[in-house]
Every structure is written in C-alpha cells, then in structure tokens.
Amino acid sequence: MIAHLQRASNTAGLLAYLYGPGERGDQSNPRLVGGDCHGAPVDLLTYSDNLPYLAHALDAPVERLGTGASARPVWVCSVRSDPRQRDLSDAQWADVARRVVGVTVAPGGDPDACRWIALRNQPRQVHIVATLAREDGSLHNAYRDAFHLQTECRRIAAELGHLPASPTLTLPLPEKSMPRTVTIAAEPSGAVVARGGDSLAESLLTHAGFAYANGWHGPRHRLPTSMGREEQAAVASHAAQMLRAARYTVELDPVLDTAPGDPQSLGGQLLAVTDRIRGAESGAELADALAPLLHAEHGVVERVREALEAAGEQITDLDDEAYQLADRFGFASEFLTAAQDELLGADEELRRVAVPAHEQAAARSAAVHDARSAALATSPAATQAPAVRSHSSPAPGEAPAAGPARNSAPRTR
Incomplete structure (x- = not known):
C-alpha cells in the first residue's frame, strides 16, 4: 500500500482531470466512494455536469479565508495497492480513505476538520482530494503528513496481508582477531602511521596510499616521511573518510584532519x-x-x-x-x-527580526517625509503658488504691500 502526496492550486481543474479520461486514456468509470464536506450533499454533486458545484463545496472554507489562504490549498493523496494482490472493493477503498484522512487532514472527532472526498477512476487505487482550510478559519499544518501516511499505509497493508515476509538475513560473522577501530596519527619522526582494523581496513589503507610495514613496532601502515605534511594530511583524511564509510571507528589525529575545512567539498x-x-x-x-x-x-x-x-x-x-x-x-x-x-x-x-528601535524610527520618519513630499508634489495649490506670488500685481486702487523699512545706519544699543 503506497501513498503519493501532492499539492494543487485549482480544485475545479483537478476534479475535471480526475473525472476525465486522463493523460493516457486509462481512467474510466469515475465514482465517489467517500467524503465529508460538513453537510454539503457531495453525493448529488459528483456527476460531470455538477463538478463546479462540488469544487465550490470543497473550496468554501478557502474562500472564507480570502488572501490568508495558501497559494496551493488543495491536498491530493493517491493511494495504490500492490499490483500482485487482488483489488479491493469500493467499500474497502472507502475505509482506506477514511483511515488516511484520519491521520492527516481530518482526524476522527474533530468538528472543524478539513473537507475531503475520495474517488476512484482506476483499478487498485483511490484518490483523496481535500482543501487545507479548516472550518474554524485556521490552516491545516501538513508538515508531518507524509510520515503519517507512510506509517498508516504500512499498517493497512500488514492488516490486508499484502506485505511480503521479511527474508532471513544471514550476516557474516565479524572478524574478532583485529579491532574495528583504526587509529591514524602523526609521529614525532614525521611519519604518519595507521594501526588497527582487519583485512578490509588494510585494503582501504593501501588503496589510499599507505604502505604496509611489519617491524619492531608490529604490523602497521605508514606514509613515508619524504611526503610533505599537507600531502600526508590529505591522504590521511581521505583514508579516514573511506574507513568511516565502511563503518569503522577512526581516531584521526587533529593535525591531519582536513575534511571539515575543505572548501571544495x-x-x-x-x-x-x-x-x-x-x-x-x-x-x-x-x-x-x-x-x-x-x-x-x-x-x-x-x-x-x-x-x-x-x-x-x-x-x-x-x-x-x-x-x-x-x-x-x-x-x-x-x-x-x-x-x-x-x-x-x-x-x-x-528581515524584520531584531531591527534596532532607532532604525525603525528612522524608517518611519523617512516614510512620513516621503509621503508629505509626494502630497505636496501632487497638490495643484503647491505648484501654482510660486507663479501667483511672482506674477501678481496690485489691484487698481490698492497700494503695494510695503516691507519693513531698512536703515543703513549702524545699530546702537
């Protein structure tokens, strides 16, 4: 039992596609097998001529939200069964749909759950269409829906007997002669030495560039002292990555660990x-x-x-x-x-988080100043006032306005 989850933006267009022949012409006999639209008569609206009304019944909570709704408010879940198993009846698929929405968009006993319908148009599968706006005006949080779907589908498949028996794994016995921990360290002599591991670890070290040596200090792998320290660090880090990928525990000398700071990776x-x-x-x-x-x-x-x-x-x-x-x-x-x-x-x-108060005040002040300047710039009185003052002349019989008398003599206190 496999579920595929998608999101869509147009309920009417999606229903028209599901009730049509499909892209490959393999969809036939579309029929409603379940649903809950909180009182809307969905059973009477499932004919092809009534699909706009069915879409409206699903979209009603979304339309009430207006601009607060998601850009893709339609939740689409397609559930299909194992093609090697017999097909389920419409009643069984309706139960599957109720269980799927029960762990996602419409939990049991929730009076404000999302509206949904379930329909079939192909063998061995059911399509569930829901809108993510709840009756109380909130939005359904779909973050964990995929996880809940996978868990519930596995549970349903197990109950139907569709899950294959788990094969018995025969694991190889671990080699106990050598430890699973590999230590790579830089010695005072300038050599880089790797100790520990089993035959696979030895092969990985040799592939990385280490040479096997068996002397007074016992079996080990080492890098020659003639190799520069940067090259030694690069080879040691590469060997550590391969060993860790093979599930070995690697104790790498910090002076040789270049992987964390490698800007190329x-x-x-x-x-x-x-x-x-x-x-x-x-x-x-x-x-x-x-x-x-x-x-x-x-x-x-x-x-x-x-x-x-x-x-x-x-x-x-x-x-x-x-x-x-x-x-x-x-x-x-x-x-x-x-x-x-x-x-x-x-x-x-x-970008609005942790903005200092003085910057917020400056932004508001600038906005007010811009608004005032815009108002003055578009005011007819503001544009005509300078011209009136410069070209106006006194009316007949009216004396010109006299300004304050100017005295050129020095001021005295």
Missing part, C-alpha cells in the same frame, strides 16, 4: 553556510546566510529534493519490483516539499 561549503548563520547579528544577515539554502529555484533544499525525486525515478527504471524503495525516496522528497511550503515567505519575516 559540498559538506565543507554547507559548514561555511552554517558558520554564517551562527554569526548573523541581524535578521537581514540571517536571511542572506539562508538564501543559498532556501532559494525557491536554485537553493540547496530544492536541489536535494530534486536529487531524491530523481533517485526514486531511477530506482523504478532499474527495477519495477523495487517500487517500495523508490517510494521511500519519494516520501523523503515530499518531506522537503512540505518544509519548503512551511518556510515560504520566511525571507521577508527574517
């Missing part, structure tokens, strides 16, 4: 971003530090989401039977999509 670049985040002294600096992560199109979060989604698709292309593993990557990608939705607009809010 992706991990090193993200560590530099983390340092900028921790060193931010204002909301604006924090927003600038987070920009490489949260950019909607080119940010790290978006690139990781795309990579996970591509990995799931590639797994499906390589092996159709590995759809459960592919869907795990799909769920991980959807977690990041939910995180992106949660942080939408955070950049502008961050």
Whole structure:
C-alpha cells in the first residue's frame, strides 16, 4: 500500500482531470466512494455536469479565508495497492480513505476538520482530494503528513496481508582477531602511521596510499616521511573518510584532519553556510546566510529534493519490483516539499527580526517625509503658488504691500 502526496492550486481543474479520461486514456468509470464536506450533499454533486458545484463545496472554507489562504490549498493523496494482490472493493477503498484522512487532514472527532472526498477512476487505487482550510478559519499544518501516511499505509497493508515476509538475513560473522577501530596519527619522526582494523581496513589503507610495514613496532601502515605534511594530511583524511564509510571507528589525529575545512567539498561549503548563520547579528544577515539554502529555484533544499525525486525515478527504471524503495525516496522528497511550503515567505519575516528601535524610527520618519513630499508634489495649490506670488500685481486702487523699512545706519544699543 503506497501513498503519493501532492499539492494543487485549482480544485475545479483537478476534479475535471480526475473525472476525465486522463493523460493516457486509462481512467474510466469515475465514482465517489467517500467524503465529508460538513453537510454539503457531495453525493448529488459528483456527476460531470455538477463538478463546479462540488469544487465550490470543497473550496468554501478557502474562500472564507480570502488572501490568508495558501497559494496551493488543495491536498491530493493517491493511494495504490500492490499490483500482485487482488483489488479491493469500493467499500474497502472507502475505509482506506477514511483511515488516511484520519491521520492527516481530518482526524476522527474533530468538528472543524478539513473537507475531503475520495474517488476512484482506476483499478487498485483511490484518490483523496481535500482543501487545507479548516472550518474554524485556521490552516491545516501538513508538515508531518507524509510520515503519517507512510506509517498508516504500512499498517493497512500488514492488516490486508499484502506485505511480503521479511527474508532471513544471514550476516557474516565479524572478524574478532583485529579491532574495528583504526587509529591514524602523526609521529614525532614525521611519519604518519595507521594501526588497527582487519583485512578490509588494510585494503582501504593501501588503496589510499599507505604502505604496509611489519617491524619492531608490529604490523602497521605508514606514509613515508619524504611526503610533505599537507600531502600526508590529505591522504590521511581521505583514508579516514573511506574507513568511516565502511563503518569503522577512526581516531584521526587533529593535525591531519582536513575534511571539515575543505572548501571544495559540498559538506565543507554547507559548514561555511552554517558558520554564517551562527554569526548573523541581524535578521537581514540571517536571511542572506539562508538564501543559498532556501532559494525557491536554485537553493540547496530544492536541489536535494530534486536529487531524491530523481533517485526514486531511477530506482523504478532499474527495477519495477523495487517500487517500495523508490517510494521511500519519494516520501523523503515530499518531506522537503512540505518544509519548503512551511518556510515560504520566511525571507521577508527574517528581515524584520531584531531591527534596532532607532532604525525603525528612522524608517518611519523617512516614510512620513516621503509621503508629505509626494502630497505636496501632487497638490495643484503647491505648484501654482510660486507663479501667483511672482506674477501678481496690485489691484487698481490698492497700494503695494510695503516691507519693513531698512536703515543703513549702524545699530546702537
């Protein structure tokens, strides 16, 4: 039992697609199997001619929110069963839909839960459409929905007997002759020596550039003293990375550890971003530090989401039977999509965090001054007043205005 979660912006358009033939023409006999629109007669609105009214019944809480609603308020969950198992009846799929919404958008006993419907148009699957505006005027928090969906779908599949029996794994016995800890240290003589590990660790050390030696100090791997310290550190760090990837515990001398500060590695670049985040002294600096992560199109979060989604698709292309593993990557990608939705607009809010009071006052003063200047600039009286004063002449019979008399004599006290 696999669930695929998506978000949409147009309820009417989505319903028209679900009730139509589909992109491949494989959708037929669309029918409603369940739903709860808080009193709206959805059973009478599911004919193709009444789809706009059905969309309106789902969208009513969203329309009440107005501009406070999400840009993508439609929650779409497609649940499908194992193609190797028999199909479920409409009543069984309706129960699946109720259990799915019960752990996500419409928990049992919640009078203000989101409105939803469940419909079928293909064998072995059901589509659940909900709007994320609740009856009390709040928005449903969809952050953990993918996790809850995966857990509930596995529970349903187990109850239906669709989960295959877990194979018995035969693990190889660990080698007890050598420890699983490898120590790489720089010695006073200038050599770099690695001790510990088993045959696999020895192979990894040799591949990294260490040479095996068995002398007075026992078996070990070492780097020659003729190698420069920077090159020794690079080789030792590379060997430590390979050993850790093979699940060895590596005690690496700090003077040889170059991985944390390596600006060329992706991990090193993200560590530099983390340092900028921790060193931010204002909301604006924090927003600038987070920009490489949260950019909607080119940010790290978006690139990781795309990579996970591509990995799931590639797994499906390589092996159709590995759809459960592919869907795990799909769920991980959807977690990041939910995180992106949660942080939408955070950049502008961050720039208002920790703004000093005097800067806020200066900004308000500048705004008031700009508004006053704009009002004067657009006032007809303000534009005509100088011309009236410069070109006006006294009316007939009226004496010109006399200014104060000027005395050129020096002042006396």
